[in-house]
Amino acid sequence: MMQQPVTRGYSASQIALHWLIVVMVLFQLIFGESMSHSVRAARRGTALDPSDATLATLHIWVGFAILAAVAIRLVLRLRFGAPPLPPSSALLGTLARLTHIAFYVLLVAVPVTGILAYWFIPSLGDVHELGKPAFIVLIALHAAAALWHQLWLRDGLLLRMLKPGS
Structure with a gap:
């Protein structure tokens, strides 16, 4: 098994990619219904509203961008590692690791299934x-945990995604 480097905090690149991915995922969640409208219109053979057509096209390109950003983020994670979790119970540490794994799985699986669904299956x-x-x-869950760490535990965990090396 490959040993990950020990680091005090995330790099500026890791932080920038985190927030870029956040913005892109939120865009997809908010405007993704346009893709459904596009698929339904294509099945019915009806015209698509121009704004839905634009948003559907953006949905595809933002999905590719998410996939690329996640690939870069994974490479950076392997290269620079991640800061250790603050001291807590074994259960909370396990939940944190599982949540992050679930995010990475979704960040890869959702764009890949979208690509496959649109062009092949x-x-x-x-x-x-x-x-x-x-x-x-x-x-x-992620936002609630970050706020809990910041406002209740006051352990500075949130700063790791705001300030490099924190």
Whole structure:
């Protein structure tokens, strides 16, 4: 097994990619329904509203961008590692690791199933759409945990994604 480097905090690149991915995922969650409208219109042979057509095209390109950003982020994670978790119970540490693994799985699986559904295997569209509620649950858990660390525990965990090396 490869030993990860020990680091005090995330690098500026890791932080920038984190927030870029956050913005892109939120865009997908908010405007992703346009892709569903596009697919339904294509099946019915009806015209698509121009704004839905634009948003559907953006949905595809943002999905590719997410996949690329996640690949870069994984490379940086392997190169620079991640700071250790603050002291806590074994259960909380395990939940934190599982949540991050789930994020990475979704950040790869959802764009890949979207690509496959759009161009090759339309039935994967249903699997792709399951990503939305999964992302919403994980984002809520992740944000709640970050706020709990910042406001209740006051252990500075949130600073790791705001200031390099913190």
